[in-house]
Amino acid sequence: MQLDFQKMPDGQVPAIVQDAATGRVLMLGYLTEEAWVKTQQEGRVTFFSRSKNRLWTKGETSGHYLEVVSLHPDCDQDAVLIRARPLGPTCHRGTVSCFEQADQTVAPTAPVGFLAELEQLIQRRQQFPAEEPNSYTARLFAQGRPKIAQKVGEEAVETIIDAVAGNQAGLPGEAADLLFHLLVLLCASGSSLAQVLGVLQARHQTIAAGTRRPDSE
Known part of the structure; x- marks a missing residue:
């Protein structure tokens, strides 16, 4: 399963993470080739953190990992949908999704x-x-x-x-x-x-x- 990292000026491919059970969009992150390989090998979503400037496995501090269920590169191989099983809230604010607002409104799901x-x-x-x-x-x-x-x-x-x-x-x-x-x-x-x-x-x-x-x- 390949992604075309050369297409992106910074070598980072956007990754949308979706709850495999509910279909809810949980977060958006970015993958370098190293993060992509680590995600596949360990079965837990690993991003490249722009703020930390290093690989970052979601949940490495909180324990709220995103366990990979399936990976779906898009037709151009320059973006990927990750269906995952969240082990707790995804957002650092303690909400289910990073798209959940302070008033608890969330992006609609089917x-x-x-x-x-x-x-x-x-x-x-x-x-x-x-x-x-x-x-x-x-x-x-x-x-x-x-x-x-x-x-x-x-x-x-x-x-x-x-x-x-x-x-x-x-x-x-x-x-x-x-x-x-x-x-x-x-x-x-x-x-x-x-x-x-x-x-x-x-x-x-x-x-x-x-x-x-x-x-x-």
Whole structure:
């Protein structure tokens, strides 16, 4: 995997870092050829710091590393998209993204990205219930998987009722409840949104490729 560092007057290629789970843009940095090699070898994003005038592995002081998931040079090989897994806030101000402002407004992400963010919060409620013991999600996990599954069933029925009745005002809210409780159930069962999306993607690829099951006679 190559980048064309000779194209850039200072030999530094811009790198956009994106959260691999949510799609949120986390930060922009610059790579020298040495930083590029180190990033690939160690699996953690390393930039060339213009202020420090040296290689700088993101998180080397804070521990908030960016673990590389995949690397995607652009068509001209003079920029790269890095999909990463952030181990804590990315910005030195303690915010999730360097594009997050003081008023906590952030650059918008695709709606499906929010589902991934919500799943991360649900997972945290399961792993660290003492952080927010009074949260609805923590109480759901405390009640156990059968109760969570029951809630999914209840929300599914309510969603169906609104859909059949043509209740356009109420349907989005019921569907939101259903999606939320489904994410909780997946987490409680040791599954994930990524696995579900993986199944859908595999099915889509099969259809797109024109593969059909043989007719049975």
